[in-house]
Amino acid sequence: MTLDTVKHATDTPDTGQPWKELGLKEDEYARIREILGRRPTGAELAMYSVMWSEHCSYKSSKVHLRQFGEKAPASDAMLVGIGENAGVVDVGQGYAVTFKVESHNHPSYIEPYQGAATGVGGIVRDILAMGARPVAVVDPLRFGAADHPDTRRVLPGVVAGIGGYGNCLGLPNIGGEVVFDACYQGNPLVNAGCIGVMKHEDIHLAKASGAGNKVILYGARTGGDGIGGVSVLASETFDAASDSASGTGKPKKRPAVQVGDPFQEKLLIECTLEIFAEKLVAGIQDLGGAGLSCATSELASAGSGGMRVELDTVPLRDATLSPEEILMSESQERMCAVVEPDKVARFMEICEKWDVIATVIGEVTEGERLEIFWHGEQIVDVPPRSVAHDGPVYERPYARPEWQDALQADDANALPRPATSAELREQVLKLVASPNQASKAWITDQYDRFVQGNTVLAQPEDAGMVRIDEESNLGVAMATDGNGRYAKLDPYAGAQLALAESYRNVAASGAKPLAVSDCLNFGSPEDPAVMWQFAEATRGLADGCLALGTPVTGGNVSLYNQTGETAIHPTPVVAVLGVIDDVTRRTPIAFTEQGQLLYLLGDTREEFGGSAWSQVVHDHLGGLPPAVDLDREKLLGEILISASRDGMIDAAHDLSDGGLIQAVTESCLRGGNGARLVVPDGLDAFTFLFSESAGRAVVAVPRSEELRFTDMCGARGLPVTRIGVVDGTAIEVQGEFGVELSELREAYEGTIPALLA
Amino acid sequence: MTARIGVITFPGTLDDRDSLRAARIAGAEPVSLWHRDKDLKQVDAVVLAGGFSYGDYLRAGAISRFSPVMETVIEQAKAGLPVLGICNGFQILTETHLLPGAMLRNNDLHFVCRDQKLRVENADTAWTGDYSAGQEISVPLKNIDGRYTADERTLDELEAEGRVAFRYLDGNPNGSLRDIAGITNAAGNVVGLMPHPEHAVEPLIGTGRTDGLGFFTSILKKLVSA
Numbered sequence: 001m002t003l004d005t006v007k008h009a010t011d012t013p014d015t016g017q018p019w020k021e022l023g024l025k026e027d028e029y030a031r032i033r034e035i036l037g038r039r040p041t042g043a044e045l046a047m048y049s050v051m052w053s054e055h056c057s058y059k060s061s062k063v064h065l066r067q068f069g070e071k072a073p074a075s076d077a078m079l080v081g082i083g084e085n086a087g088v089v090d091v092g093q094g095y096a097v098t099f100k101v102e103s104h105n106h107p108s109y110i111e112p113y114q115g116a117a118t119g120v121g122g123i124v125r126d127i128l129a130m131g132a133r134p135v136a137v138v139d140p141l142r143f144g145a146a147d148h149p150d151t152r153r154v155l156p157g158v159v160a161g162i163g164g165y166g167n168c169l170g171l172p173n174i175g176g177e178v179v180f181d182a183c184y185q186g187n188p189l190v191n192a193g194c195i196g197v198m199k200h201e202d203i204h205l206a207k208a209s210g211a212g213n214k215v216i217l218y219g220a221r222t223g224g225d226g227i228g229g230v231s232v233l234a235s236e237t238f239d240a241a242s243d244s245a246s247g248t249g250k251p252k253k254r255p256a257v258q259v260g261d262p263f264q265e266k267l268l269i270e271c272t273l274e275i276f277a278e279k280l281v282a283g284i285q286d287l288g289g290a291g292l293s294c295a296t297s298e299l300a301s302a303g304s305g306g307m308r309v310e311l312d313t314v315p316l317r318d319a320t321l322s323p324e325e326i327l328m329s330e331s332q333e334r335m336c337a338v339v340e341p342d343k344v345a346r347f348m349e350i351c352e353k354w355d356v357i358a359t360v361i362g363e364v365t366e367g368e369r370l371e372i373f374w375h376g377e378q379i380v381d382v383p384p385r386s387v388a389h390d391g392p393v394y395e396r397p398y399a400r401p402e403w404q405d406a407l408q409a410d411d412a413n414a415l416p417r418p419a420t421s422a423e424l425r426e427q428v429l430k431l432v433a434s435p436n437q438a439s440k441a442w443i444t445d446q447y448d449r450f451v452q453g454n455t456v457l458a459q460p461e462d463a464g465m466v467r468i469d470e471e472s473n474l475g476v477a478m479a480t481d482g483n484g485r486y487a488k489l490d491p492y493a494g495a496q497l498a499l500a501e502s503y504r505n506v507a508a509s510g511a512k513p514l515a516v517s518d519c520l521n522f523g524s525p526e527d528p529a530v531m532w533q534f535a536e537a538t539r540g541l542a543d544g545c546l547a548l549g550t551p552v553t554g555g556n557v558s559l560y561n562q563t564g565e566t567a568i569h570p571t572p573v574v575a576v577l578g579v580i581d582d583v584t585r586r587t588p589i590a591f592t593e594q595g596q597l598l599y600l601l602g603d604t605r606e607e608f609g610g611s612a613w614s615q616v617v618h619d620h621l622g623g624l625p626p627a628v629d630l631d632r633e634k635l636l637g638e639i640l641i642s643a644s645r646d647g648m649i650d651a652a653h654d655l656s657d658g659g660l661i662q663a664v665t666e667s668c669l670r671g672g673n674g675a676r677l678v679v680p681d682g683l684d685a686f687t688f689l690f691s692e693s694a695g696r697a698v699v700a701v702p703r704s705e706e707l708r709f710t711d712m713c714g715a716r717g718l719p720v721t722r723i724g725v726v727d728g729t730a731i732e733v734q735g736e737f738g739v740e741l742s743e744l745r746e747a748y749e750g751t752i753p754a755l756l757a
Numbered sequence: 758m759t760a761r762i763g764v765i766t767f768p769g770t771l772d773d774r775d776s777l778r779a780a781r782i783a784g785a786e787p788v789s790l791w792h793r794d795k796d797l798k799q800v801d802a803v804v805l806a807g808g809f810s811y812g813d814y815l816r817a818g819a820i821s822r823f824s825p826v827m828e829t830v831i832e833q834a835k836a837g838l839p840v841l842g843i844c845n846g847f848q849i850l851t852e853t854h855l856l857p858g859a860m861l862r863n864n865d866l867h868f869v870c871r872d873q874k875l876r877v878e879n880a881d882t883a884w885t886g887d888y889s890a891g892q893e894i895s896v897p898l899k900n901i902d903g904r905y906t907a908d909e910r911t912l913d914e915l916e917a918e919g920r921v922a923f924r925y926l927d928g929n930p931n932g933s934l935r936d937i938a939g940i941t942n943a944a945g946n947v948v949g950l951m952p953h954p955e956h957a958v959e960p961l962i963g964t965g966r967t968d969g970l971g972f973f974t975s976i977l978k979k980l981v982s983a
Contacts, residue, residue, distance in 0.1 A: 163868045167899070168809045170771030263769050263812025355768060446868045450897045450956040450963045451807075453775035467962065470778075584961055757865070 003323075004042040006378045013039050022049035028392055035386045043311075043372060043379040046324040047387055050290040051297060054559055057391030060525035061557040064535050067542035068552040075551045077514045080203060085126045085286065086196075087553020088203055089515045091579040093474050096200050098130040101140070101193035101480065101519040101575045103558035107257040108190035112157025117165035117260040119192040121332050124169060125286035128269055129335065131204035131276050132196025135452065136466050137166050139176035139192055140480040140519070140573045144185030146435035146755050151180070154188050155443075155756060161260075162192070163446040168262035169269065172455045173447035174464025176480055177573075180435045183484065186563035191519040191556075191573050195478055197468045202276060206285040207302035208338040211366045213282055215299070215307060216344070217292070218351055218358035219268045219334040223317035226258035226291075226330025264333040271354035272335060280347045283338040293327045293387070295336040296362075300370045300384035303338075307384065309362035309372045323374045338364060398531035408489060410622025412608040417686050424685060425737035427617055429747045431690070432665050434616040437658045438751035456583045460666065462654050463509040467583045475583035479505035479576055482521075483657060484569030485610040486625035491533040492540035495572045496628045499544045500694055501656050502576040507637035508652040508697055510587040510644030511578030516545055518555035518574050523567020525559050533570035534559075541572060547630040550576060587644045589653040589663075590671035591700050591726045596650055598675060598724045600660065601636055601713065602696030606687050612658040613690040632695040632718075639718050640697060648709040651700035660723075661689040663698050664731060669745055674728035680721045685736050688723075700726055760980035762973070763800030765790040765830075767821045771808030772843065772955060779955040780804070783973030792824040801980045802839035802883070803830055805846025807899075807953055817860060817902045818848035827853060839883040839976055840947045844900055847939065847949030856940055856949045857915070858907035863900070864932030872964045873898035873952050874926040875938050879919050882945040883979050887971040894968035896957040898930055903951045905933035905940075915940055923950050 002008065009015075017039065019029040024045075032040050032048050040048060054060060069081070079096055080088035086100035104119025120137060127134045139162050144151050166173055176193070208215065275281060283303065285295045292314070300307040311323050321329070339347050344360065351358035365371070370387070372380035418424040431437055439460070449458035456475055457465035463479040481501040487494025499516065506513045518541060523530040545552055561568045580586060591598075608614050609623030643649040651671070653663040668675050679685045701709050713720035724734075732738040762780040766773045766789060777787035788800050792810075797803065811820040821827065831853050834840045842850035850856045863869060874895050877888040888894070907915070912935055915921050923939035931951075939950025954969025956962075 160867070167868055167870075167901075168769070168771075168812065170808060261812070263809060263814065266769055266771075266809075266812075445870050448868075448870050448899045450870065450899060450953065451771050451775070453772075453778055453956055453959075453962055455963055456961060 003374060003377055004379065006041055006381045009041045010038050015039065017045055019045060023053055024049050028052055036382065041379050042324050043327055044382055046328045047293040047297065047380065050293050050328055051387045052391040056290050056294060058557055059392045060394050060396050060559060061534065062393050063395055064538040067538060071542040071546045072551040073546045073549045075549065078551055078553065079200065081553060085129045085206060087515065088130060089553060089577065091476060093469060093472060094199050095468060095474065096198050096203060097195060097476050097577060098127055098132045099193065099195045099478065099575065099577050100126055100517045100554050101191050101573060102556040103519050103521060104190045104192060105187065105521065105558050105561055108158050109154065109188050111257040112154045113161035114257050114259050116158040116161030116190050118258045118332050119190055120162055120165045121260050121265050122288045123192045123194040124171065124265065125288060125335065127194045127196035128272055129204065129206065129284050129286040130196060131202040132198040133273055134171055134194050134196045134269065135454065135468065136174045136195045136464060137171045137193065138174060138464060138478060138480055140482065141176065142179045142181065142184045142189035142571060144180065144188065145182045146180040148185060150185065152756065158190055159443050159446050165260055165262045167448040169266050170451045172449050172451050172458065172466065174449060174455060174458040174466060175478060176459065178440045178443055181484060181569065183569045187561040187568050189521045189571060193480060193575050195476060204276065204281065204284050206298055207283040208299040208307055208364045209303040209305065210282055210340065211305050211364050212341060213364040214339050214341060214344050214360045215309060215362040215364065216337045216339055216347060216358055217314060217334060217361045218337065218356055220261065220264050220331055221315045221317045221357065222326055222329050223331045224321055224325060224329065227325050227328045258330045258332050260332045267354045267356050268333055268335060271351055271356045274350050275347060278346065280343045281337045281339055285336050287334040287336060289330060291327065291329045297370055297384045297387035299336060299338060301388040303364065306365040306367035306369045306371065307362060308365050311372050312375050313359055313361045315357055315359055323379055396525050396531045397528045398535050399528040400532050401529035407622055408624055412611060412614040412620055412623040413606050415608065415614060415618050415620060421736045425739060428661050428689065429739065431612060431616050431658055432662060432744060433747035433751050434612065435751055435755065437612055437662055439749045440752060441749065442752045442757060456586055457509055457588060461509065461589055462505040463511065465509055465511065465580065465583060465586055473582045473584055475580045477506050477509045477511035477578040477580060480573055481505065482571050482573035483610065484571040485615065485621055487537060487570040487572060488621065489610050489623065489625045491536035491570045493625050493628050494570065495537040495540035496544040496630065497625060497694055498572050498574040499541060500628060500630065500633045501654065502574045503548055503550065503633055503637060504654045504697065506576045506578035507640045508587060508654045510585055510641060511580040512641055513550050513576045513578045513637060515577050516550045516552045516574060518552060518572060520555065520557045521561055521568065521571040521573065522559055523562035527567065530567050537570055537572045541574065544630060548634060585645050587649060587652045589651055589667045591651050591667045591673045591675065592671040593650060594673055594726050596700040596702055596726045597706055597722060598726065599699050599701055600696065600721045600723045601639065601699060601718055602632065603693060603719050604683055604687060604691050604696065605693045607691050607693045611690065611692045626692050626694045629695050635716060635718050636695055636697060639713060639716060642712065643699065643709060648705040649699045649701055653698050655696040655698060657692060659690045659692050660698060665744055665748065668731055668741060669748060673726050674730045674741055675724055676727045676732045676734065677724040678734045680723060685733060759784060759786050760801040760977055761786045761788050761799065762802050762804060762976065763788040763790040763797055764804045764806055765792060765826055767792040767810035767824060769808055769810045769812055770806050772806040772953065776804045776806040776955045779958045779973050782958050783970060783977050785973065785977045790826060792826050795825045795829050797829050797833065802976050805840065805842040805849050807844030807846060810845055817845060818852040821849045822852040831855060834947050837944065837946050841884050841972065842949035843953055843955060844951055847951055848902065850947065850949040855947045856942060857911050858905055860902045861904040861906050862902050863904055868901040869930050870899040871930065873930060875923045875952060876926050878924055879922045879941060882922060882941045882948050884948045884972050884975050885922060886975040886979055893926060895964065895966055896952045896954050896969045897963055898952040900951055903931040903933065905937045907934065918943060922948055
């Protein structure tokens with residue numbers, strides 16, 4: 001086959017091209033021809049097709065995501081905002097923290113182990129590319145029904161992949177979630193988050209400036225794995241993916257899911273950090289989705305000049321790869337750096353020290369074009385911005401689905417409630433033993449949470465927390481939350497409830513919430529109902545972030561999470577990052593001392609729509625989710641942080657799915673102490689135990705601090721109700737029932753191993 | 758008067774910085790050692806830290822044992838240099854035959870990370886002098902290839918000579934024969950164990966216990982008083 005050079009393309013304008021098989025629409029192909037003034041070469045077509053895919057271009061979501069910038073609250077903490085590999089926030093003492101959550105949903109369904117593993121690898125390189133040392137990871141996960149046979153295929157593979165990759169990198173896994181729901185059966189959600197730390201002066205950006213600077217590709221060799229992974233996997237449903245694979249036979253039938261090598265990534269991390277420390281790079285970009293197509297076009301379009309790349313110099317695992325395949329390959333563990341010529345030798349020395357292959361593949365040029373050559377012949381000549389940033393933008397139609405009213409009218413508050421104390425007790429045990437409420441230790445014990453020796457809090461705590469300075473005890477905390485059931489009932493409120501819960505979790509640990517990253521998991525944007533959910537959720541999140549003063553610093557959108565006509569619940573997963581000046585002041589969830597007083601903060605109302613109780617006891621989803629009050633969330637957060645800093649509370653646990661009884665059960669089991677609870681005046685026992693009203697937390701207060709604490713709450717107008725005391729070896733609800741911790745523990749800890757081990 | 762404790766970094770070592778920190782907290786002078794460097798920089802003791810050196814490729818520890826630094830470590834360990842192998846470090850020590858036996862994949866085939874209770878069986882090694890025989894301690898355990906295995910004769914020898922240094926309590930996490938968590942050589946200068954004492958040296962961090970600090974204070978006392 002002759003090489004499709006730029007000249008050849010100009011000479012043969014009418015040659016048919018597989019744009020459709022590569023996932024492009026007819027008007028998009030026409031637009032490429034218009035940009036170039038000729039038909040694209042095969043290599044150019046490959047680049048445009050991956051970069052204009054939904055995954056890389058955000059073409060359906062872009063118009064909605066703009067709100068995160070437009071409505072961003074004024075924040076002194078923001079150092080780098082949306083648009084870079086990850087946002088960066090100031091956490092004080094000269095430190096900056098970068099963090100982000102991304103999805104690897106579709107690959108993880110096809111190949112659970114490698115899909116999840118490379119999800120971790122990708123987010124870690126994003127963080128590394130900002131100039132930061134990665135210090136922790138978190139993994140929010142969603143699977144189909146816990147007892148479905150396919151969950152047994154997907155979940156163990158995903159968990160082993162996250163552990164196999166993350167453990168080998170030496171990054172403590174400090175949080176995340178595991179949620180089961182039948183709606184995720186064919187579309188599990190594997191989101192991965194990472195936190196990195198650096199000094200302010202070490203922030204690096206993805207740009208190629210300075211004509212004559214060298215472009216260096218370093219890390220793993222390029223192979224045939226993951227070719228077209230982005231466009232095929234992330235942008236169409238699986239049905240369409242299999243169609244295109246069997247269609248023209250192009251791209252070739254290699255594994256579309258990338259294969260990870262965590263050992264190579266560990267070397268890449270240490271090597272890159274040493275390169276940063278010696279200030280050897282002018283710009284840097286990791287290679288993830290869309291591989292070299294993405295890295296070269298993004299680096300070049302962010303810089304001041306053009307770029308010339310000799311593609312045949314790229315080290316290969318498979319010498320038969322075509323230039324198109326090299327450009328599209330998503331082989332893992334690769335980075336691309338722009339280096340001044342006099343620093344290249346030292347750059348190479350450091351790579352050699354770490355046994356990392358590094359190759360000069362091109363240089364920054366005076367021009368404005370991205371030019372790629374293959375054995376001396378030009379195969380790409382494009383304006384880089386047209387590839388990286390000028391992809392299509394869709395104003396997808398959206399409409400509130402017809403069924404939304406009926407769903408909201410199906411009020412969960414009207415469901416039959418337990419009639420006797422015995423029934424109430426039985427439902428408590430059923431709740432804590434349900435897969436979503438049960439202990440996830442079987443999963444999280446497969447992740448290393450101790451490595452690096454800075455882990456202050458890790459799952460099942462409300463938030464993960466790591467120390468970032470050993471002298472000053474400065475630390476950061478992160479929580480991720482998202483409740484697809486709430487979001488299904490009301491996507492606007494659901495997104496805000498996810499934000500509020502994550503914010504509350506960070507505050508409950510004693511850290512001050514600073515900034516937000518999100519991973520927006522939805523069905524097909526071509527369905528107006530899904531697009532409405534997306535529009536509502538982004539609007540809710542943007543409004544919520546403005547109200548709480550926590551800007552969105554970056555994130556990720558995953559669409560097409562649906563099987564046939566059935567979409568997943570809209571699932572915005574929100575990560576909140578917080579800072580704590582002194583980690584010794586952190587607040588754990590465990591009730592560790594008998595005699596301490598239990599206080600409930602916030603208001604409890606009859607709110608059961610989307611609740612765990614309605615799911616576990618009635619298999620029901622309907623009504624409205626709990627009311628959102630972001631001013632209250634802010635006040636609650638301030639109280640929790642002050643109480644932590646001033647030593648007024650020994651434990652705090654946020655109240656969310658499962659309500660008060662779930663939180664108290666977890667805190668009791670964690671501390672090995674029981675609790676005596678009294679139903680407050682004005683509430684019935686059922687509402688007291690199971691309501692999921694937002695803006696609440698339960699705290700354990702030492703008797704010596706009781707007055708000071710309640711005075712503070714009173715003075716600042718936060719409702720505070722004494723609900724009992726840490727006592728004995730059982731949870732006793734006065735006048736109703738008692739359950740020994742041993743029985744609760746069996747219910748809470750037995751479920752997941754029984755289903756999965 | 759203090760002592761210099763070296764910690765070797767192989768490609769893929771993860772807990773090197775933790776071990777250096779533990780040495781420092783114990784009062785020793787921590788020294789970084791590099792796998793390609795035969796020079797041990799005149800350290801008084803060496804820690805082989807945890808991690809996945811060389812990605813555990815071929816077999817955990819199998820490639821690291823051939824690194825230049827290990828030539829010197831093997832030679833000097835035979836002459837009495839105190840060496841502690843933690844997790845992957847223990848695996849490397851068995852590959853070098855400084856310690857007998859081998860580690861197989863955990864019997865449930867999963868990576869396991871948890872707080873693990875141990876009994877100190879031998880408080881006379883270079884690394885356990887600050888403990889008392891029979892003392893129970895808790896330190897983090899985290900590995901996938903942690904199932905200690907050796908032939909019956911070797912196991913009997915280890916038992917008879919008091920060379921089983923640590924045993925798992927409250928449940929064997931990985932199927933290790935005779936609940937063995939760590940062993941020592943006959944001279945007591947080379948000790949290996951799968952759990953991670955370097956992760957249990959500060960009251961705030963990890964499990965919140967400091968039961969692992971004794972390894973580092975033990976060696977320091979021994980070196981300083983020698």
